[in-house]
Ligand SMILES: Nc1ncnc2c1ncn2[C@@H]1O[C@H](COP(=O)(O)OP(=O)(O)O)[C@@H](O)[C@H]1O
């Protein structure tokens with residue numbers, strides 16, 4: 001059974017914004033990434049999965065339970081870290097997690113120690129939330145999501161603003177969680193994070209599902225076709241944009257360079273470069289001008 005099954009999901013907000021339109025995909029075990037620009041619909045989708053938002057159309061099931069009809073079962077299986085989790089700065093780490101545990105109906109001191117151990121925060125459990133680094137706060141957020149031993153972890157933009165060291169640590173926490181057949185669904189607008197963390201991806205663009213599959217397959221879409229073109233001025237860039245999809249541009253040593261997708265191998269003079277997932281993502285999104 002798939003951890004999460006999303007079928008023809010549509011969400012239209014009361015102000016008329018179509019946040020999600022006919023989305024269907026499934027999430028198995030491991031770490032699954034939901035990738036998309038700001039406003040793509042990631043948070044809306046996650047809120048629908050955790051039963052905070054009711055879909056306009058379509059269905060979602062979590063471990064076989066329907067989010068509309070069996071909300072209690074779904075909620076008992078899920079740990080959720082929202083994009084904006086309010087944390088009381090004057091509370092200690094331990095007291096904050098205890099508070100969240102009480103809200104969830106799991107007021108067990110041993111369990112609280114356990115989740116703090118899981119995220120490597122046992123040594124700072126007495127520290128005030130207000131004195132934690134961004135990365136540490138994020139780990140406290142994960143700790144509160146781990147209360148009640150969820151089968152599925154839903155975390156919304158957890159890597160924004162993490163430094164490289166925290167990023168590695170964070171990855172360790174999630175990988176350990178996902179190891180025994182459990183599922184992590186994480187959203188991000190940072191392509192590199194999705195590539196580093198996730199086995200499978202869904203890419204959302206303006207409420208539509210743009211890609212679903214492995215990061216490797218996404219990369220294959222552009223592999224061998226990304227080239228660097230050196231330009232003299234902006235006029236040349238405008239001309240180039242007529243002939244090829246420009247992925248990105250940069251000013252280097254006073255000159256202008258453009259990274260292009262040479263779909264038909266028409267740019268024989270251009271220098272081939274190693275393709276990145278970022279290239280593939282921008283290509284899927286329709287090029288630089290559509291960011
Ligand atoms: N409560 C809301 N009411 C109306 N529109 C909303 C609401 N929340 C989000 N939106 C809109 O829905 C779209 C998707 O937003 P969101 O799910 O937050 O995207 P993401 O998390 O990918 O940035 C955006 O156009 C956003 O402005």
Ligand SMILES: [Mg+2]
Pocket residue numbers: 042043044083156157
């Ligand atoms: Mg969001």
